[in-house]
Amino acid sequence: MTVIATSYMVTMAMDVAKQLSSQKISIELIDLRSLEPLDLDAILTSVKKTGKVVIVDEDLSRCGMTAEIAMLIYENAYKYLSSPVKRVAAKIIHPCRIPGERGIT
Secondary structure (H helix, E strand, C coil): CEEECCCCCHHHHHHHHHHHHHHCCCCCCEECCCCCCCCCHHHHHHHHHHEEEEEEEEEEECCCHHHHHHHHHHHHHHHCCCCCCCCEECCCCCCCCCCHHHHHH
16 A cells, blocks of 8 residues: 655654554555655556555645645556545534624624
8 A cells, every 4th residue: 555645644654554564564655755846756656556545644635735646646547546545634624604704694
């Protein structure tokens, strides 16, 4: 399985990889040190090798880095996937609505 992560999520992914290795589950971790330029070749090489992908990010999954990378994988390596790309990210929450604010009653 390929795990793609940035920043502090790399540390967390390394901890999880150690735990999974005791269950004989192999993780290939890609530490994206930069998003621009994005090392798409490294991502696609790993995806083609493992067939499974988890993208981990501290930010929201929608409209963020996880969505963009997932789409690039689908556009360039769909036929190599044995399961859908999974994203682990912050929960999407909606701002609270305050009565009287912007015409809200």
